[in-house]
Amino acid sequence: MAFRIVHYINQFYAGIGGEEKADYEPEIREAVVGPGMALKAAFKGEAEIVATVICGDSHFASNMDDDTAKILGMIREYKPDAFIAGPAFNAGRYGTACGAMCAAVAKEFGIPVISGMYPENPGVEMFRKYAWIIETPDSAAGMRKAVPAMAKLALKLLKGETLGKPSEEGYIERGIRKNMFYGKLAAQRCVDMFVSKLKGETFETEYPMPVFDRVDPQPAVKDMKHAVIALVTSGGICPKGNPDHIEASSASKFGEYDITGVNDLTSETHCTAHGGYDATYADQDADRVLPVDVLRDLEREGVIGKLHNKFYTTVGNGTSVANAKRFGAEIVNRLVNDGVTAVILTST
Amino acid sequence: MKLELHRLKVNSLKFGEKTGFADGVLTVNKAEILALISEDPLLGKNLDVDIAMPGESVRVMPVKDVIEPRWKLSGKGQVFPGMISDVETVGEGQTLVLSGCAVLTAGKLVRFQEGIIDMSGPGADYTPYSKTCNVVLVLEPSDPNMDKHDYEKACRIAGLKTAAYLAKSCADVKADTVETFELPTMREAMTQFPELPKVGYIYMLQTQGLLHDTYLYGVDVKKILPTIISPLEVMDGAIVSGNCVSACDKNSTYSHLNNPVIADMLKRHGKDFNFVATIVTNENVTLADKKRSSSYAAKLAGMLGLDGVVITEEGFGNPDADLIMNCRKCEQLGIKTALLTDEYAGQDGASQSLADSCPEGTACVTAGNANEVITLPPMSKVIGYPEEANVIAGGWQGSLADDGSITVELQAITGATSELGYTKLGAYTL
Incomplete structure (x- = not known):
């Protein structure tokens, strides 16, 4: 038919x-x-x-x-x-x-x-x-x-x-990367291209260098005493056991976790879901990546208004820019709705 | 410097009374291997040795390292110097190689970061180690709460010891083929082939901590400044892998021993260029380290008067920054570069593939998009722990289906997007 x-x-x-x-x-x-x-x-x-x-x-x-x-x-x-x-x-x-x-x-x-x-x-x-x-x-x-x-x-x-x-x-490039098996090892293709470049011959790169979105840092927060500060991390810190199964690499989701009354993250309460760095030290003390303990100190000392009672977390490892953008947009909406005025972003 | 690789071609493996080689068959005395690896008090009581052959319906997971059995018949030092033998300079004399054979270290996961090797089916097309006759070590720590760095080291050493043991046990057999490499001193190299461009290889090694480390003569590479090494030292095991996170693009010890970039550059040496130097460098996590190492590597290339360098990355994301610094700094010195990397363009391939870039990176070869998803059908036998598919890098909760099939990103498959370029995989833009 x-x-x-x-x-x-x-x-x-x-x-x-x-x-x-x-x-x-x-x-x-x-x-x-x-x-x-x-x-x-x-x-x-x-x-x-x-x-x-x-x-x-x-x-x-x-x-x-x-x-x-x-x-x-x-x-x-x-x-x-x-x-x-x-x-x-x-x-x-x-x-x-x-x-x-x-x-x-x-x-x-x-x-x-x-x-x-x-x-x-x-x-x-x-x-x-x-x-x-x-x-x-x-x-x-x-x-x-x-x-x-x-x-x-x-x-x-x-x-x-x-x-x-x-x-x-004959179609116009869509910008989607697709795998294929070539006739030669990648090593040989690379040396071939290298020789062409040395000789000044024309060659076709397999991946034209991408151009990035650059985000200018925001101006410094003037009034820290009244700032509501949230912690957001791509370092994978989550409650022990990773209850929402955030992936170790190529994350498809982010987590939102309550830290009301939490003054310190410990190896008993928190760990990292991240598969892309030596996680030993984050697992020992997750404050090293998500500094709840220090922010609580600053809160007590009156340096900051308060620490937001939720933190947001995902795994940056191998995660596509498209997913990262989506997480970012959604997290920002929630932060704004909750009256958060400044964010500390930590990586790994 | 002259090195002969005496190759015995292993076509089959079997367990038997005496470890040795005859007529393409490597016989393995299981008890001897178990005794050898049990010497380490860090390893537990339930250790096992198994065999995984090309074409079999066998899956090995999680896999930490892949090692080709080698043993020095003559010349200074012994294979894997500083790891299981004395810290003597290697790369000269005669080295026995059990070609077509590999030792896999598998077993209890160190952390959710090791890889998968299928010996048949669609997954087998993606890993070079489905084509080798594999002796599989199934390991566990003696104490489940053992420090993970200690357990990783114990697994690493067990693999190296077994690989050396297997080759040593065949030292009495005459090689099928002998391959000879002879490389001049730097002084001679600099005056050879005056009509050809002088080139080098910047060999980036992953050095970011547990399961991200690499060793050079036993030295943790994150503690080195970039330095010069002979390709012949690499063939004798001067570089050893301690990493496997997102196993697709981590260089196994096997792929260091058989580095295909070095092999191809040696082959074209004297024809297309004069290959004078290999520079090893690291990929540390801090910005200061990245700046220092890239400046130093580029400086070495400049001091040697190189016209061009091939640069291979190990890993992705954070090390993309090291790759780009190496590229830009070399190009700024007038040294032409070609880059070998892989891609994380998302499961749909629609995101940008690298975490950093520079306009100077005009020649870039990639070993494929590691985020692409594959379904690995069930296998009759699994050596190791299939349930780890739900947590390893490249998998997700639900990756392991009830029927035993596994749906994962290619990044979970050992060596699938090797940035030493040890596979034929690549990518193109639709």
Whole structure:
């Protein structure tokens, strides 16, 4: 049986009109429309377009959330195996709509989503992480090249075949790292690359150096006497026995633990869940990583207002930046809601 | 300096009366090994020796170290100097190697940080040690409350002693093949191949405490300043592993003995470059140590007048900072670098892979994303303790299923993303 495809296009490619019709409301037709004809031909019967969604570019741009929800509702009953949007070439609003719908469909239905855009289309930067976007020329003159490439990629994904590198398959890099076995040992690949670099030959690094978010330190706290200070750590300190099973590496969660009335962490009460450092000394005395004892002293001496009655903890070891960001955002919300005014972050 | 590696190719293992080698079969006297390792009062009474062969439905876990049996037939000193033999300079003479054979130290966990080796199935593709005929030591401490540093040392020494014992017991057999390495003095090296660039290797060693340590002639490497070593000393066991946390990218003693970067650089020496120096350095936890060691390693490379260096990292996260400092400081001295690392890009591969970076790191090879998840099917036999899958680095509560299958990140598999580049795994960007 052929795979079921839902196709998304704008009012222009549906033949409804140009800019004057760009506020066209979303609709769905049980038909193959516009560039869908070329897609259909490229599928050679292996997949069929069961419905086409049409939406005006301005309408989508002005009602993004509503239109997205509405279109998801329209698509649902067609039970698609894959979703294809565009190609949008260098049309900015169209590209953004294609990308947004691809991201929404992937999230909602977990099916492959494919679009086609010119690399400078703003939809690329916004949505390449979420969709397979075939690189196209900047105008509809490139339709004949774009459509077969999109169809080919869609069929590959539908059949569960392993995808090659972006340059081999023609899609725009999504930024997702995937393992593969090479023909040579990593050591030999490294020495090969080294020789190329020495000789001044061209070579392709296996991992371009990433660019990081840099967070500027906040200004110093002026009024320590009234500060409510929380302790947050990536050093894995948790109640003995690690009751929430925070992973020793690649943490999927953080813990929130009450320290009301606790003046000192001991080997009887606390330990570390962290698998990435010599934990002997943290297990002996967890204050070494999460200094509750010292903060209690400062509280008694009136140096700080008070120590927040909860601490937050996770394991930094091998934990992805995406997870770390998520933990950070959630912890900050809770701290702010609890009236915490300053945080001491400890690592290992 | 001249070293001959006399190789006996081990194709099979069996227990028997007398430890020795004949026709590709290594016979192992179990009682002798048990007697040898029981000498250590730190090890308990319930010790065992087992065999794990390539292709068998066998899982070994948790694994601490992997060691290739070697024994010096002639020349100064003995294998693993400063650990189980006198502190004499090694790297000259003749050394017997039981190729295709390894000693695995397994058993009661030191801490939740050791690795998994499957001898068959999908997991076997990821670890180099599914292809070796393995003598497995199943160890436990004599006192369950023993200091973990002491227990780690006891396990480490038991493995080294067994590896040396096995090779020593085959010393009467003539080698199948002899490989000869002859390296000139530094003075001669500097004038050889004047038309070729002079290059070196910066060999980073993990040195962060319990299960993160490495030893050089018995010295805890966190206490050294970067120094120069001959590749031939490495082949005789001058560098010994004391680490296995996130076992995928920790250099086993086996991978030090067979360092594939050194092997490849020696092979291309005189053709693509003049390989004149190997510099060992550490990865300590404090910023001052990182600055000192990276400056010192780069300085040595500069003093030697090197045109380029290959730099291998050991571990991830914190040591990424050491890798980047070494890279940047060498490049600033005009020394070209190629880096060998691995990645922690998240289970979905969508996060950045390194914890530090610099624009100078233009040539970077990676041994794969260690966060990628794999399901290891049940095995007929497990040597060790499968329940540790729920707590080891790379596992989580529920990693071990009722049917005995284990779902973990690759980081739990010994040697899977070896940063000495001992596997063919790598990654690319989708």
